[in-house]
Amino acid sequence: MFDRLEGFSVDLSLLAKEFPIHSDHPSPSMPVLKKNAESPKDVPTKKKRVQLPDTNVISLNLGHLGGWIGKCELATGDPELCKRCNAALSMNPNIVQIDNERYWQCLFCLENNELHLEEEEFPQTDQIEYLEKATPSLSENATDDAIVVFCIDTSGSMIVTSPISNKDFKDLRKIQHEQPSIGTGDSTSQYLPNEEKGVKYISRLEAVQQAIEVQLIGLQQEHPDRKVALVTFASDVTIYGDGTTHPIVIAGDRLSNPEELENLNQWWGTDIPQPTKEELDEEQKVRLANAKTKQEIMAILNEAPAKKQPAEDKKVDFKLESIVKSRLALSTKLFSLAEEGQTALGPALLISCAIAAQKPGSKIVLCTDGVANVGVGSMENKENIEAAKDFYNAIAKKALSNNTTISLMGFKGSESNIEVLGSMSTHTGGQVDVVEPSTVQKNFQRIFADDTIAMDVKVSFFMGTGIHFSNKYSAKEWEVEQKSKSDKTVSFELLQKSIGSVNSDSNLLLEFDALNVPASMKEVPFQVQLFYTRIEDGKRLLRVITRHIPISLNDKEIEENADIEIVGLNSIRSVAEIAQAGNYTYSRLRNYANLQFMKKLVAASKDKEEASEVLKNFVLHSVKFEDKIYREQLRELHKGNPWDETEKDEQVSVNEGSGGFFSFFSSPSPSPSSGSGGGFLSSLFSFVTPSNASMRAEEPTTNQQQTRGTRTDDVSNLLWQMKGANMI
Missing domain, CATH: 3.40.50.410 (von Willebrand factor, type A domain)
Structure with a gap:
């Protein structure tokens, strides 16, 4: 029995050709690492332990929902949905026969469902689309009159x-x-x-x-x-x-x-009576007499109580x-x-x-x-x-x-x-x-x-047995529901989220982890159901994407095949979320751990030139983040805010001097003499603070939310941009 599933960024791209269509023989280029419980996820250092970035990341490119690039097979009829959990029938289903009746077994809750399709009507690819309805008001030039x-x-x-x-x-x-x-x-x-x-x-x-x-x-x-x-x-x-x-x-x-x-x-509209001078009190009349502009006059007049009107005469359409x-x-x-x-x-x-x-x-x-x-x-x-x-x-x-x-x-x-x-x-x-x-x-x-390509987008993630949503900092953005078979022998997670409108750059990243994954499992099923209205023709569609991701225990295989750009992008977003929660020191430690891990992935990559280019861009994000958050901590410290609010047993003394992070930047980052001046990088990642300061050694628990003053717009802007980043 294993308790963790580590290892690969799975890009559930909407463009089918980006991943080979597979059935009984999944592509070896998409491994998922599963470690034993005794292999710790934390990286010990001299004085602190910090969680490594998770390579189990699902990337969903919503930008492919519009235009020819994202179109896939349109099925006739309605999707076959599990009567218990609403997961959809996918290609190569497990067909069982009970009392001379044929049933298809749900990938997730293992419920047996009546089969209403002939074999030739089964989905033939791992992603398929169903038409729900067309929206008449959007059928032509959907956003031209937005x-x-x-x-x-x-x-x-x-x-x-x-x-x-x-x-x-x-x-x-x-x-x-x-x-x-x-x-x-x-x-x-x-x-x-x-x-x-x-x-x-x-x-x-x-x-x-x-x-x-x-x-x-x-x-x-x-x-x-x-x-x-x-x-x-x-x-x-x-x-x-x-x-x-x-x-x-x-x-x-x-x-x-x-x-x-x-x-x-x-x-709106001239039919609605405007306040008059007679409705003002004495003080307002004095101000009205001294008003010099039409705007000032209208502002004073609008302070008067609105006139009551019959309901049938009150409304005048606001039109543009x-x-x-x-x-x-x-x-x-x-x-x-x-x-x-x-x-x-x-x-x-x-x-x-x-x-x-x-x-x-x-x-x-x-x-x-x-x-x-x-x-x-x-x-x-x-x-x-x-x-x-x-x-x-x-x-x-x-x-x-x-x-x-x-x-x-x-x-x-x-x-x-x-x-x-x-x-x-x-x-x-x-x-x-x-x-x-x-x-x-x-x-x-x-x-x-970027114009809107799809709207009213809603997504549902079905995750196989033992797979769990692991990013607690963005958990409040999702509805997480535990689903199970009637006898409770099988359980899994269903995640749902309303996204609204998307453009060509929109994407979703989802971290997952595994607890109590059966040792017999060789692959893990995932299914994404996307409900959306396509702008170009106003059609309301359901797209179903199903993947079976193989599990690997080979660290080398995982590192060689990891998508470094997706790992890096998720790392950028995750440290921003941690910092937004007020856990500045822990976000900086995670930032450093992310850099170390990205360098390791570059060393293992089969395409070192491309991976090195991604790393260079990642370093720029990391340097900027460290600089801004460190300075924000100092600013708050000078205002009397604590360096970090921690429990005593989670505090360690910070006296390790400067330059602790500098050695990492010897390559491929800019030299210390470039950019902001001689000592910039050497001091950038230091944890030098007054002798009574402390930093968090472990990730803070949810009930230890930081109490801070309002961040500067400069820092807040950086964090929001990092959280919304769609490329490195």
Whole structure:
């Protein structure tokens, strides 16, 4: 009897030719290592023990769900599903005969199911697709009329400027065409003493305006039926819609009412009476008299109680024109924006989600440079953080259910609490980045580079007896169910997850381990069931992929055949998840262990040139991670936070000096003299701390969650990007 299954990254690719179709004779290029219980998984070092990266990783390339590259055999009829666990009949099933009746035996729960197919109707490949239904509303040009919502921060801090080269400045001026020029007035040609000549300055808002304009022009040319909406937020929220109607300003107590904010029809259309001066109190009337802009006037008027109306007259449909009709009007509104006030981010995002929800496959692009401090979702005070997390997690769930992606863009030098906001992007398939104003346009291009290829994606993993989901840091993202045969003699795990929309770069990684795997087992069955709506034709499909992965006890065989890129990618994601949980020291130790293991895989690889290239890229990720997390620990230490919260029996003294990690980087990493300067790498991986500091020797248990202050946006951005990485 064995208690661990170690060894190989199994890429359950949706492209059949990437793996040979096998039946009774599985391909030897896909071994799974199974170690004896007495072979420890931990690597002992002088003072600490740290878990090695797990090579049992399933990689599911969701990017192959769209286009010709991912198409597979379409079966006629419905799938044959196990009556007990819903696993699907696969190729070469085990057929049993009971009382002259034929049954097929489930691979996972061993239930005998009535056979309704003739032998020639059995699946002929290890992946097959079934048609559930076609969605009429998506049958033609499914995403061409999807909605793009730009949710833009116009608070006072968006006026902060950054230098930009003359070349980039001229390029932006070309983009603007007839719109007001950037850097208006004489300020663009004036310089402070000793200031570099030939450099212009651009504000954060101006950079966003230019980047959006580029996207509007591109959408008008390439996707003329797309709809674009603009929502801005400062101390209030302004809904510009497609720019062809009068904007609606929402302010005051209304910003703290989620139900009211989500009701778009309440705000939209001339049929809905606007508040009048007579409904204001004396203080509001004084402020109204002193208001200087239309926006200020509308904000004050909107503080008045909304008029009650008969239900039949209340709603006016919120509608958007296609970009080909609205682009000029929208551009005019875009370049009329000005920076002022605070940051009502939460209310604006809630409204943006309501707009995007009208059309599946829509995108929200959120640009901000400050912490939300007005209305729902405010994070201004520490006591509000947990409530804010719940609020933004709820938004992510709504967006996921509506197949809406949320991409987030912050600015370097500012703090927006990316740690909290970034979860929305990760869970909905969007992107997270913190940029300089000069690179906003490139960031937008990345966001719009990949269109949605499938939506309403749901995945189920069936894992054979003794196989267990092992990544506890991402366990809360999955529904894990224990399945068993009626007599309880056989049990296995079923994992399920709703993914929402996916693009060509989307993939899933899943770590697994094995406990009590029968010694007689020579191979392990896995099955993936993917339910999704294909964008190109609106068909609702079920794809079933079944693999039988052989077990190996040969370490050399495992290391030679391991997919180093998948192992490395999973290692990058896993250390990010550990750090996000607040376990900084343990994440750094795992990072080091990952590097050692990757080097070992390169040495064993049959294609050393390709493996070495993967390792070089992996080292860059690891160096950056170590640098950021180490500095974050020092920052928190200086603020009075403990180095790590550990139990006394799990603490060891940290006095081993610098350079402990440096020897690993002698090859193939850059030399110490390159990059950031002479002593960079030699100090980068040191655990030098005050004499009273400590580090965790073992992986922290779940009830030892770290209590930390808010991370910097720079570190949070890195962790979210690592967790969402799809290539090394």
